[in-house]
Amino acid sequence: xxxxxxxxxxxxxxxxxxxxxxxxxxxxxxxxxxxxxxxxxxxxxxxxxxxxxxxxxxxxxxxxxxxxxxxxxxxxxxxxxxxxxxxxxxxxxxxxxxxxxxxxxxxxxxxxxxxxxxxxxxxxxxxxxxxxxxxxxxxxxxxxxxxxxxxxxxxxxxxxxxxxxxxxxxxxxxxxxxxxxxxxxxxxxxxxxxxxxxxxxxxxxxxxxxxxxxxxxxxxxxxxxxxxxxxxxxxxxxxxxxxxxxxxxxxxxxxxxxxxxxxxxxxxxxxxxxxxxxxxxxxxxxxxxxxxxxxxxxxxxxxxxxxxxxxxxxxxxxxxxxxxxxxxxxxxxxxxxxxxxxxxxxxxxxxxxxxxxx
Numbered sequence: 001x002x003x004x005x006x007x008x009x010x011x012x013x014x015x016x017x018x019x020x021x022x023x024x025x026x027x028x029x030x031x032x033x034x035x036x037x038x039x040x041x042x043x044x045x046x047x048x049x050x051x052x053x054x055x056x057x058x059x060x061x062x063x064x065x066x067x068x069x070x071x072x073x074x075x076x077x078x079x080x081x082x083x084x085x086x087x088x089x090x091x092x093x094x095x096x097x098x099x100x101x102x103x104x105x106x107x108x109x110x111x112x113x114x115x116x117x118x119x120x121x122x123x124x125x126x127x128x129x130x131x132x133x134x135x136x137x138x139x140x141x142x143x144x145x146x147x148x149x150x151x152x153x154x155x156x157x158x159x160x161x162x163x164x165x166x167x168x169x170x171x172x173x174x175x176x177x178x179x180x181x182x183x184x185x186x187x188x189x190x191x192x193x194x195x196x197x198x199x200x201x202x203x204x205x206x207x208x209x210x211x212x213x214x215x216x217x218x219x220x221x222x223x224x225x226x227x228x229x230x231x232x233x234x235x236x237x238x239x240x241x242x243x244x245x246x247x248x249x250x251x252x253x254x255x256x257x258x259x260x261x262x263x264x265x266x267x268x269x270x271x272x273x274x275x276x277x278x279x280x281x282x283x284x285x286x287x288x289x290x291x292x293x294x295x296x297x298x299x300x301x302x303x304x305x306x307x308x309x310x311x312x313x314x315x316x317x318x319x320x321x322x323x324x325x326x327x328x329x330x331x332x333x334x335x336x337x338x339x340x341x342x343x344x345x346x347x348x349x350x351x352x353x354x355x356x357x358x
Contacts, residue, residue: 117137128160280310
């Protein structure tokens, strides 16, 4: 009896400890970043192509290494020096680790909706139009939980995110596009960010620069200490559509630096240190062959449904880069986020199961 009681106490304590060490989640997406660059670094067929690169010598100096391991580390140092050493990376198809969209659209709104809702809606989510998402996202679900209500926030470079999250219905605050920071008592840094949004012209009418998105999100985190934060970076997709492979690579590396800065901040903050998990992914893939298809995605582009997932946080074994044959799907991300926080998210039978974190 004494042994049974001891074991019971041990397992209850272990379960409470596990939940207490996963109290916060930062969900992060990099729009249209291919698995090829993440796992292989700069593409040899593009890095020296004058049609897509303005200064080939400079780009090769910054990103090209003959060794694949060194090359991908040059592009995404935080992923390969921290996440690969302390977390888990899924989606290197060279090792048969596969992650795919289940939606049949293979572009942004359907991809983000699948990430956030946990299932594809190919009947109603069929464009990038600014239509309020009819489906409840995991952010809205978490905001309905007593212990998390009012502690969820989302930030995006693309101005469609208030509709994807359905800000009006969900009650989840979303700052996206060129929206100013809305606070009655703005600090000096927040006032500067609002001014810069007006003063720095974006090359895109619907997408602001990711640097603004990141720093707006970080100021909110510093001010409000939310439990769940979604940050959606957008530049990689837009630079790719524009045919600027050099800017695509530079944006990817800068986003990697933003994620590192966020992780460093979390590890320096008592609420977040050793109590926070990063879940990082992308909304869709891009083409590979012919080489110019890297600019595009959608159902006509072979490989545009191929994505990846990275996870870093407490209680994860340091499995690093997955090198086993495995098939994961985009629709598993929402339930994974909820599961990390100790909640079961399954609004319907189409929702993917949580990723079994090793």
